[in-house]
Amino acid sequence: MAATVVPGDFVCCEIDSQQEPWMIGLAETGLIKYEGGEQITWMGRIMAGDLLIWATKLEGSGNIFGATEKRVPIFAEDIRLIKFPMKQLETRTSSRVGRGDKRVFARY
Numbered sequence: 001m002a003a004t005v006v007p008g009d010f011v012c013c014e015i016d017s018q019q020e021p022w023m024i025g026l027a028e029t030g031l032i033k034y035e036g037g038e039q040i041t042w043m044g045r046i047m048a049g050d051l052l053i054w055a056t057k058l059e060g061s062g063n064i065f066g067a068t069e070k071r072v073p074i075f076a077e078d079i080r081l082i083k084f085p086m087k088q089l090e091t092r093t094s095s096r097v098g099r100g101d102k103r104v105f106a107r108y
Helices: none
Strands: 010-014 022-027 039-041 044-046 051-061 064-075 079-082
Touching: 010 051, 010 064, 022 064
Parallel strands: none
Antiparallel strands: 010 022, 010 079, 022 051, 039 044, 051 064
């Protein structure tokens, strides 16, 4: 399943956490073979030869999820669902929140 992921696909993966047993991400890459040095990340230990995709983590509840600044590796074997449709919502900026913060995060 992971081999068919292309940038822009939504992916759902299993996480070894009781507080957050699954995660939705927006793929930044297709499936790659990691060639760098060993890294410890929020998603686990990455080692040379691991098959993974890089994704932007989406967070939310119910049926609304927003893009975050978190770029996470998703291991091929943890992917449970791919290429499901999510509609991008129109967002507006509030004048009451973060006057100096001009970042706009997509919501789906």
